[in-house]
Amino acid sequence: MKLKGKLKNISYNKFGKPLITLELERYLDVNRINDLQEDELLNINLSNAKDSRTLRQNNLLWAIISDIDKKINGIPSEITRWELYVQGIEEVGAEFEDVIIPSKSLKIFKGAFRAYKVLQEQGDRILLRCFIGSSKFDTKQMGDLIDYFIKKASELGITIVDYRLEYAKLF
Structure with a gap:
């Protein structure tokens, strides 16, 4: 799954594990994320998005x-x-x-x-x-x-x- 968004916050849970908050560009992407299992281990690849040609x-x-x-x-x-x-x-x-x-x-x-x-x-x-x-x-x-x-x-x-x-x- 490929999403576009912006990093909004980095925090830590009570065990010291990092948590990130992303602001997604499209509301429909939330539905795609909801299909994931909560404790499922994911491979995550973050990179800067290039602006698409206009x-x-x-x-x-x-x-x-x-x-x-x-x-x-x-x-x-x-x-x-x-x-x-x-x-x-x-x-x-x-x-x-x-x-x-x-x-x-x-x-x-x-x-x-x-x-x-x-x-x-x-x-x-x-x-x-x-x-x-x-x-x-x-x-x-x-x-x-x-x-x-x-x-x-x-x-x-x-x-x-x-x-x-x-x-x-x-x-």
Whole structure:
């Protein structure tokens, strides 16, 4: 179970054992915790949460990609936008996993992994590179991806002043 929250207090019981109090981000998480047995021993992993990319960042990213697609291909299309997107996430070093699948399974993998790249087709097997998509990025990773596309737009002669102004509002 993964939860988000803030540490609010550290105290000790009468036997000197530490107790912690967490303020959870979502009320529904309390229901998940209630399903645990009171004296059940748990493995607990605490780490700082990274801020997830925002909807505004996502909208800006796709606006830039659409303008780049229009400049390169004349008429933007879903296919060419996705190709540009995959190129971008690959260039900024997004996490990926290379998998070998049967050729007949490609349609299933396309549905499961929105960001992928066919590396090699050999007989009835395909080597795919499946990327973690930007929906899983934190704000810094998304910022790096937006920077990549702003640079690409600039190189293509696309006016980027509006992007830079909008981008400044995101942080």
